[in-house]
Amino acid sequence: MNLNQSQLSSPEVIWKASKENVLSGKGNQKLSGPWQLMLLGDGSPTRHLKLLTGHEVAIKVISMVMGNNNESGVPEEVNELDPPLLRRQVWLTCGDLTLAWAESWWNSREAEKHLQNKNQPIWKSLTQGRSELFREVDGLALVNANWLKSEFQEEGPFWSRHYRFFRQQKELTVIREVFSPKLEKWLGPIPRKAF
Numbered sequence: 001m002n003l004n005q006s007q008l009s010s011p012e013v014i015w016k017a018s019k020e021n022v023l024s025g026k027g028n029q030k031l032s033g034p035w036q037l038m039l040l041g042d043g044s045p046t047r048h049l050k051l052l053t054g055h056e057v058a059i060k061v062i063s064m065v066m067g068n069n070n071e072s073g074v075p076e077e078v079n080e081l082d083p084p085l086l087r088r089q090v091w092l093t094c095g096d097l098t099l100a101w102a103e104s105w106w107n108s109r110e111a112e113k114h115l116q117n118k119n120q121p122i123w124k125s126l127t128q129g130r131s132e133l134f135r136e137v138d139g140l141a142l143v144n145a146n147w148l149k150s151e152f153q154e155e156g157p158f159w160s161r162h163y164r165f166f167r168q169q170k171e172l173t174v175i176r177e178v179f180s181p182k183l184e185k186w187l188g189p190i191p192r193k194a195f
Contacts, residue, residue, distance in 0.1 A: 007063045008089055009141035011178060014157045022140050033044035035185040039161050042135045045177055052186040055094035061088040075162045077138055077174045086111040097182055098151050104175040134166040143178055150181040154159045157192050
């Protein structure tokens, strides 16, 4: 299922909230309500992006490769997935704006089952047939990478979160998302330098 070998390195984590604060929904007091909802809410970010911008979310697949999770910066929850693992990386765009980057880790059999349409948002793939899912936000961080600056055409650092989807109390996937500061147009200013 190797779609492309140009896998990007995980962005460097500059600051992260404690897991206890994230799980309890405390996140960070410096975040406005709209940003708290975007970063710590358990709703679909692709649906949020569509609602905010009025544009369908298009997925640009960067890569889907089999691999390990030994790279630094990989969320610890990835270790709870059964190997062998597939790692998928995508850009999320609305109209002509790139508003997010995401990477996800999957057991390869689950990926084969759930990612048949590789250019479709994961939420849409997972909820076909109205299957029940549970999303748990596990991490909130500020991250940086030159390739993010280049694609977003913004200076970092950038807000990031990672979460897991569960089905029948079993981890299905771990997803990390990094959001463009261009979302400030709809969500208001967000602090990035004071951490």
